[in-house]
Amino acid sequence: MGGFDWEEITSNLPYLFEVGMVFTVKLTVLAMIGGIFFGTLLAMMRLSHLGWVSAIAGGYVNLMRSIPLVLVIFWFYFLVPFFGAWILREARPIPVGTFYSALITFTMFEAAYYCEIMRAGIQSIARGQVWSGYALGLDYWQTMGHIVLPQAFRNMLPVLLTQTIILFQDTSLVYVISATDFLGAASKIANRDYRLVEMYSFVAVVYFLISFSLSLLVRRLQAKIAVVR
Amino acid sequence: MYYHWNWGILFAQEPGGSGTYLHYLLVGLVWTLATALAAWVIALAIGGVVGTLRTTNHPWVVRLGNGYVEIFRNVPLLVQMFLWYFVVPELLPEALGDWIKQIPPPWGSYIPAVLCLGLYTSVRIAEQMKAAIQSLPRGQRYAGIAMGLTQWQTYRYVILPQAVRIILPPLTSEFMNIIKNSSVALTIGLMELTGRAKAMQEFSFQVFESFAAATVIYMLTNLVVVLAMRWLERRVRVPGLIAAAGATQMAAH
Numbered sequence: 001m002g003g004f005d006w007e008e009i010t011s012n013l014p015y016l017f018e019v020g021m022v023f024t025v026k027l028t029v030l031a032m033i034g035g036i037f038f039g040t041l042l043a044m045m046r047l048s049h050l051g052w053v054s055a056i057a058g059g060y061v062n063l064m065r066s067i068p069l070v071l072v073i074f075w076f077y078f079l080v081p082f083f084g085a086w087i088l089r090e091a092r093p094i095p096v097g098t099f100y101s102a103l104i105t106f107t108m109f110e111a112a113y114y115c116e117i118m119r120a121g122i123q124s125i126a127r128g129q130v131w132s133g134y135a136l137g138l139d140y141w142q143t144m145g146h147i148v149l150p151q152a153f154r155n156m157l158p159v160l161l162t163q164t165i166i167l168f169q170d171t172s173l174v175y176v177i178s179a180t181d182f183l184g185a186a187s188k189i190a191n192r193d194y195r196l197v198e199m200y201s202f203v204a205v206v207y208f209l210i211s212f213s214l215s216l217l218v219r220r221l222q223a224k225i226a227v228v229r
Numbered sequence: 230m231y232y233h234w235n236w237g238i239l240f241a242q243e244p245g246g247s248g249t250y251l252h253y254l255l256v257g258l259v260w261t262l263a264t265a266l267a268a269w270v271i272a273l274a275i276g277g278v279v280g281t282l283r284t285t286n287h288p289w290v291v292r293l294g295n296g297y298v299e300i301f302r303n304v305p306l307l308v309q310m311f312l313w314y315f316v317v318p319e320l321l322p323e324a325l326g327d328w329i330k331q332i333p334p335p336w337g338s339y340i341p342a343v344l345c346l347g348l349y350t351s352v353r354i355a356e357q358m359k360a361a362i363q364s365l366p367r368g369q370r371y372a373g374i375a376m377g378l379t380q381w382q383t384y385r386y387v388i389l390p391q392a393v394r395i396i397l398p399p400l401t402s403e404f405m406n407i408i409k410n411s412s413v414a415l416t417i418g419l420m421e422l423t424g425r426a427k428a429m430q431e432f433s434f435q436v437f438e439s440f441a442a443a444t445v446i447y448m449l450t451n452l453v454v455v456l457a458m459r460w461l462e463r464r465v466r467v468p469g470l471i472a473a474a475g476a477t478q479m480a481a482h
Contacts, residue, residue, distance in 0.1 A: 063444075063448075066405070066409075066447060066448050066451045067409065067443075067444050067447045067448070068409040068410070068411075068412035068413075068423055068447065069409070069412075070412040070413060070415065070423050071412060071423045071426065071440065071443055071444065071447070074423070074426070074427060074430075074440060075440050075444075078430075078436045078437070078440070079437075082232060169303075169304075169305035169306070170305070172305040172307045172308060173305075173307055173413070175307060175416060176415070176416065183305070183307065183308060183311075187311075190315075196311075196315040196316065196319070197315070197316050197319045197320070200308065200311045200312055200315055200316050201312070201316060203308055203311075204304050204308050204309070204312055207303065207304050207305055207308055208300065208303045208304050211302075211303035211304070212299060212303045215302075215303065
């Protein structure tokens with residue numbers, strides 16, 4: 001193999017970060033926002049008193065949680081173009097590109113996991129809070145929006161962020177649809193220059209540093225919240 | 230928009246000549262389970278030991294265990310897979326590395342996949358194990374010491390038999406995770422269930438039938454795992470320990 005080639009890494013830093021890491025971070029942040037939004041809606045559906053509403057949400061969450069993420073990525077990669085054609089009433093599948101395909105996949109997949117977190121968060125709020133909301137004359141959406149969700153969100157913040165670190169790591173799986181995320185960019189260079197050892201070791205170190213520092217931050221936040229309560 | 234549904238494709242011959250597509254997928258399931266089970270043995274052994282060591286009173290052992298957990302937890306599974314497959318053979322002595330690279334096809338990706346999944350899952354089990362042990366009332370440990378047991382004996386006869394029963398429910402979901410995670414091995418060429426569904430889609434152009442079949446097979450597998458673990462939990466249950474089991478699940482989250 002002949003020595004570790006640092007030059008290989010330094011000369012490709014701009015491509016790795018400006019193309020690869022930007023893709024990864026954009027995908028993580030947008031999928032987190034979308035995932036928490038849909039996850040919260042799913043959690044509200046799961047806790048609904050209407051049997052069929054709760055059954056739909058429960059079925060969706062269980063389906064997503066019982067199949068591998070790689071298979072979900074493949075599903076959406078092929079399904080989204082067909083779905084787009086169906087909505088726009090086109091005869092042919094609409095090409096969406098790897099980024100949007102990945103974004104839709106991760107939003108919908110992570111929503112199932114965020115849902116379980118938000119459900120626990122909503123259930124952790126004392127029933128009296130909900131009743132006092134209704135007693136004040138607020139309707140369901142006002143009670144949820146002003147009383148229950150802000151508290152549930154606050155209680156669950158560390159867990160939501162931990163799930164986001166998992167999401168950040170999981171986005172590397174877009175490799176299977178040949179997207180140029182951080183790992184994808186490194187893999188393209190690795191195979192072009194036949195420098196797999198340098199590239200994959202570097203990728204591992206960068207992922208480790210980011211995930212580890214984020215998890216330290218989450219731990220700190222957790223301690224802070226625990227004091228406030 | 231139209232899509233030609235053809236469920237009959239499952240009973241058509243696959244181009245490799247091994248039988249029908251359904252048979253082809255089921256062989257994939259066998260590879261998935263073979264990978265998951267072998268990795269599971271590694272994960273349980275290492276995870277159980279590391280998790281237990283992290284609860285002992287030797288500071289440097291605890292620190293070493295924590296370091297191990299942080300390393301394997303903060304690098305994505307796919308990157309770890311590439312490290313085992315592409316990087317490790319290059320770092321070993323040349324003769325050994327060359328020998329590894331010449332291992333014939335299924336085993337050449339099966340072995341790194343098992344090692345990778347095994348170590349990746351071991352840190353998750355180590356976390357569950359630590360949480361389970363810490364959820365036991367402190368009095369259990371003191372009682373062991375008061376009776377004159379050594380630390381080893383206290384673990385062997387007092388703490389571990391309870392901890393193992395407590396982690397059974399979280400282990401169920403960890404086992405389902407290892408089955409799902411084994412699909413990542415398709416990136417290093419292991420033709421397990423998801424890999425074969427992808428290949429079937431490429432050969433037959435029946436995208437949704439291929440993925441739907443794989444999805445149903447995964448769901449049935451999950452169902453079997455859940456039922457089997459429920460049976461196991463009932464078999465080893467000790468009356469009075471159920472409350473403790475609920476407590477760890479909270480602690481583990």
